[in-house]
Amino acid sequence: MITRVTHQSTQRMSLANMQANLAKMSDLQSQASSGKLINKASDDPAKAAEAMALRKEQRATEQYARNAQDGVSWLNTVDSAIQSSVDFMQRARDLTVQGANTGAIGAAGRDALAVEIEGIRDALLGQANTTYIGRSVFAGTANGSAFTTATDPVTGDVSYTAATVHGTVERRVGENTTVRVDADGAAVFGDGAASVFSLLTNIAADLRNPGVNVSTRLTEIDSRIQSMLSVGSSVGARTNQLTAAQDTLSNQSMTLASDLSGVEDIDLAQTIIELQMQEVGYKAALGAAARVLQPSLMDYLQ
Known part of the structure; x- marks a missing residue:
């Protein structure tokens, strides 16, 4: 045919x-x-779906990396405040040791030591109320300062109160991983009559009283220094955790970029x-x- x-x-x-x-x-x-191999989803629906999934992971990884960097900044601020506080307490201890040597220092010298210790107390209060981008690093999620003061109208005594912490500040650096980036102010500086501020106030008062031997306060100072160092160690461990997370996220970001390029680049x-x-x-x-x-x-x- x-x-x-x-x-x-x-x-x-x-x-x-x-x-x-x-x-x-x-x-x-x-x-x-x-x-690009894919300029619209209809070009290759399967690869378009794979590219969308990879981009989703990329965005999540980028956010985790930003969270980790913010967390490191928080913890560096906390660590700096704690280290400065330890230095202040070491100086207060040295002054207390000098004040305990009653045979080598007179009343005027003890009064000068008391004035310097009161200055250290005020400086410590500044460290306790350290902030990062407007938020206190020792008050958790509470608003305002980590420590407030109140003066008794009758006796003139000053009390130091730690803020009530309702929750901790955390940063998510993985789908199931969060890291605390603040510190408990009461654990570092104490609270109320047991605070480091009250301790230094009492030491200054003892120095002005010739009949009191301030050497008995050294144990209390050492205890507060140990508390600061303990929290500082925890802060260091969490900083290392975030730094490791940053390295992991950086590698993950490069891997995802390579995978995405393999899917959609020509x-x-x-x-x-x-x-x-x-x-x-x-x-x-x-x-x-x-x-x-x-x-x-x-x-x-x-």
Whole structure:
């Protein structure tokens, strides 16, 4: 059986083939100009879904990295305040030892020591109320200062009260990992009559009383220094945890970027070769169609 090929069917087939060639060339041009294999989800639904999942992980990793950096800044602030407080307490201890040597220091000297210890107390209060970006690092999630003072209107005595901590400040550095980035002010500085501020106030009062031997206060000072160092060790451990998390997140970010590139980035050299091949094929198709489809006057009259 002989199949009859009409001029019109040949024309339609040639135009359809050239249109398909042109569409493929357009896709390759779009890929070459954007550098991406997927410019819309319909280009490759499976890879588009994979790319979206990878981008979601990227955004989460970037947020965890920002959280870790913020946490390190918090803990560095806490650590600096604790270290300064320990230095102040060491100085207060040295002054107390000097004040205990009653044979080598007179009343005027003891009074001078008391004044310096009161200055240390006030400096410690400043450290206890240290803030980071406007928030106290020793008050947890509570608003305001970590320690407040109140003066008795009758006796003139000053009391020091730690803020009530309703919750700790934490930073999420992984899907199931959070790290505490603040410190308990009461654990570092004590509270009320048991606070370091009250202790130094009492030592200053003892120094002004010739009949009191302040050497008995050294044990209390050592106890408060030990509490500060204990919390400082915890802060250091948490800082190391966040630093390790930062390294992990950095590696994870690079891995995700590589995976995403493998899914949606083009092979530029291969794409250019394919584009050139499509251009050659399209020109050849145009030439062949021009030779085969010779329009006559009747074609135009139709």
